[in-house]
Amino acid sequence: MKRETKTPSLSLLLLAGSQRLFCVCRSPLGMSRGQILDEDISASSQWSDSTAAKYGRLDCEEGDGAWCPEIAGEPENMNEFLQIDLRSLHFITLVGTQGRHAGGIGNEFAQTYKIKYSRDGSRWISWRNRQGKEVIEGNRNAYDIVLKDMEPPIIARFVRFMPVIDHSMNVCMRVELYGCEWLDGLVSYNSPLGQQMTLNGQHVHLNDSVYDGAMKGLGQLTDGMCGLDDFTHSHVYNVWPGYDYVGWSNESFPNGYVEIMFEFDRTRNFTTMKVHCNNMFSRRVKTFQKVVCYFRSELDWEATPISFSPVMDDVNPSARFVTVSLYNHMASAIKCQYYFSDIWMMFSEITFQSGDDPTHKVDDSNTRILIGCLVAIIFILVAIIVIILWRQVWQKMLEKVSRRMLDDELTASLSIQSETFTYNNNNSPSSVPSEQESNSTYERIFPLGPDYQEPSRLVRKLPEFSQTSEDTGEFQKRCMGYIWVFHTYYAIAYIHVYFSAASTNTASKSTPASVQEGVPHYAEADIVNLQGVTGGNTYAVSALTMDLLSGKDVAVEEFPRKLLTFKEKLGEGQFGEVHLCEAEGMQDFMDEEFSFDVIENQTVLVAVKMLRADANKNARNDFLKEIKIMSRLKDPNIIRLLAVCMSSDPLCMITEYMENGDLNQFLSRHEPEGMIALLSNAPTVSYSNLHHMATQIASGMKYLSSLNFVHRDLATRNCLVGKNYTIKIADFGMSRNLYSGDYYRIQGRAVLPIRWMSWESILLGKFTTSSDVWAFGVTLWEMLTFCKEQPYSQLSDEQVIENTGEFFRDQRRQIYLPQPPMCPDPVYKLMLSCWNRNTKERPSFQEIHHTLLDYSLNVNKNH
Template structure:
């Protein structure tokens, strides 16, 4: 019980539960393709100012015609591509590409601007948080470029306006990413924010700098801004914001010297039945800031305001300075507009987010610090806070005590391990992996053969790093690198796939690679085309330890040889920067491949939805068999992947799957990872409970992730695992697995999944390690179904 790491994880869980704040919408998770690629956005929703030829009209991400929109004239303020998203949408990401039309086109937009409209009449220009309108586009016709909109925008109509400073023709292919704006708010009005000069601190500008409405005579009206961007304000508003702008940036704030109350008006897309309003407020009372003391809201269902308001009084807090959500009960009043008066409790009042819940929509619960209890519950709240504080004090004491006691015990245990071999036959530091099974080693006194701490989850280049037992690493790294040295000048950069602290992963074309590798090359016949490869490159400022780890990874990767594992093809290590070159599949990753397709049916043909030959379940099962085969090979080498998911499975044009490790570094999949500040990023929705709570990564935890990967495959990657749970709720659910009291939540059975296969998934998610199947067992169980 003196496991310091276990105590730290439990401490982290308690902190997360006590401090988490869930906003109306999270831009990091709202990144779903909106339908340009899969044709959910129809042709009649596309419009363009002009086109140079009938085949270059507003048809996007499709290979018909010339495969891109190209305006008739050089880009100017009058040239645009317009998309009607069909409903109000929270737009977070834009992806663009040039016209490559099977490598025969060479037109692309180096820069572009974005205009948007919520009603199709009033158009607004997007600007980033520094006030710039220009978005960097493409550098060639081939590479797709993903750009986050910071801040995101609420809109229905989007126009992309290409910009060029050269006399060249431009063409664009586009995909838009985001999610539905269910809040329905289309504008809010308020007094303009003010400036604050806290003694001894820089000036805090509490203005709504991203507001897209009208600023007139000290008022804001007709737009949306920082109160609806999904970014909640910091507890200490005097600090510079993470976006490298000024202090107080996250907040819209007012002083009571000129205002008796702050009047805000909210207009919605239609009449709604309102249940509650959530207001994220600052409460840094040491700087004369508190949450509002009370609020009165009037409702306008049709043309006049109702006389009777809803009134709500808050419980003020002079002890906890944390910012928090205040939830205001709106008593199921029906209206299309609201007008609220917020009354001061101190000199200043500051808001960073406001959202509304209506109808039967259930909003995420705000944290305990954000609660708004009535006076009768105040003693209960105080008792809960005192209990939490006492628990934190006890945990801190245990951590400090264990730091001393565990150092003494550690020396004793090491001596005992050297004198008394474990049941598996190996020493404490290097267990003999030939004498016991993974499940036996897990329960022995020796550490698991490939158990690893979460701190080392992320590799040097930002991708995942295989966990390898010390004994195996030593035997591998004593050998020389078996991969050949490739001329680095023959690598042509196409796209940055990701990056880490000391390195980057690039998508490149390798000229002459099949000839360089010679007979027995693992590369398929490319019909004379260049070969796509992934290049992991170490940066010049890397530490000596990072350099050694990079070389060790090369030596390990050079020994992997399996048809379902990405292969190391060659290296560039004779000079800096050090590079390793691995396979890259032309059909991309399995997640994107499946999410853009449907099962073939009359319906999909009628709607021209792109489909892969998924006419029978054996196609999906064949994918599962290939993944289980590759993982069986890794397990035979005592390797632990630690990030198995469809985003880390690549496909070639023959739908052969190869397991890779690039997912962690891809911006597109950032929402699949949960960041623990100062430690690591974790794919918690794919992780076994013991990996999250205890930091134990084993082949058995890879089996758990394989079960989740199967679930992804049979849902065609249409949703994220546990999509209805927040990250904090996913972590809480692992605690239910640990307690094993029957309250844990499992993933549901996908409609396409046969009952026998779902039973196999459930075995992968067994609470006890010995009850989970091995990869050999999974492979043998899945393989017969393919030929049925």
């Protein structure tokens, strides 16, 4: 699967000074896409010139397909490595590895490996995870990409991948690093050793457990993890109480303060320091009473320090960031003395923000003048645009719109509001405003802050694209054509605002849809979104449908946990995990209609969604609702809920899993029938089988749409493949590290499959059956390219978002996915209809299914 290199997101640029606090620092650093140059990749040895270090790029097949070290001597003497020079310090959160596939010729890979890193090229540090383990699980075959989170992340310029070699097989590697540039410039800090607290007979260890130096190094104060309000608990599992914090008792510091010295890569212009402190005053822990900071610009320390005293809080025990102004001091090192305000003081994170110019102080007055001039120019341009538009179309529009208002006919809605749908006498749907305008989630600015009020207001002015008069529609298009100059810069901010807010709501309901003769009709804005166990949304369900389901008991049997055997972790997220397991005696829990084709007493492969025992109440309620929804889905092409484990924590739901895995990996391991496959001796899939699988996906989606269910993440990664090319639609692709590159991450909260999303889903946050139809078109495109590359692989994530703006403006400049080489014209025509700008002109899944069946019959007749 080809992974697209991502340019830094807007949030990353805006939050660069505190980048470790958000999970946006996961972009490929350039091995697979070539930004890292050949001369920056070196190795200890190589098989031959064709397996040199420069060929160790993830997902590339140049040379003989990978870097392969020359293996000689005994394993204990092995010190082979592939080294990458990033030219500057980077914050590395994720690594990816692959073996040597070489189009099916190679079968060499590293089953385990280690990582060493260095900030200066002289001192090398062995990476260990938070439990102290040094060896990393690698690949199990030569073609799959295995992604591993760096927990803790590393800050380094040089990184070495060191395969663990046991001589049972040859090893080769292709690698990628994921992260972002380290903008703080902090290269080391030196602090007193953390201490141990005894609390109710329990030892709370407050040491810096991931510190990577002796006197100089980096550790938990720079690992990107902020501690919880209760310091005895941790984000990390299987660690000791107090793990997230470094803490000290005032009894060990007669001067009344703790001194920490920070050293940076060069002289910088410092504006602020942010210190994340615990404030659990009931346990005699408080934020610091005062901090005194000294600055060193060259060799000498400045005589005059700065001092800051935060406001003490004895009411709110929440942990918090304390921001200290550093008043644009120039320094290459800072020494700060933090004074106790109670017995204990605990820090989990310290970040520094510096100005753009490392050698000159910022002239604030000039900056304010420049900003004021730019704002004035923007307002002048907006005023000119408004005057031009008013003179051209206002008079004509006013006459026609007023006439329609008198007749109570269609009106243009320029605010985002809920709509309900009724049926007219001809049983055709028509749109009328709801009685009460819903509170748009675009108005919720947290956590971006007040700077984003302007794009929020602009989004609310986007039209609903209901049936409007021709002149009003033209006026809207021309207006938005001008506004798009500003919209381009704010498009990503819209998504951050909307989905950050949406992810904090486990359910949102608007006015129920109107019904005729008891039949529910799906309203676009009238959906309930459930937070899945892995942190992503499951199916979106109409509120009316959810109300009907909520009154029914769930008829799902309890399954004995002891009959489940763990095989592999498929994925994980904020609230739980998805495991691949073997289940004994599962046949007793299946009815005849959906029974598996298995021999009696044979184990069955199942997927187990497990809710973590410490999940909050909202997550548990959503888990139960998800079980209720899944229990109602009974279709041959939808993954079915088989049983549950509810008698004790962790709560589990057991679903079908198919022996051939997901469709993306299945197709990427195959080739289309033809000469290339014949020469490479690769396994093949015929076009008729592809068509058969696509028809099944359409059938499954037809069933979901008939229940007013919106999938919201339809893609090949969420389709499972069984015997005889059987397809079943699932929903846990989002949780798999393997597909992290397919999702655009929003500040660690929401992940969006933007390359599969319709323009109205990205810009307006509207998810409907029509947006699922758009995703089906992309899924069909994936299948006919055998999943060899991502959709829009030539575009960055930000360019994909900008392309949705072209669909919005509809000036024929939008980019469509190209016709795959083996795709017949009628099928590509079907794809294009799925990507129609007007949602009402896209085909329904019933029409798509019918079209695919008809085309299949015609092809069979001709053959």
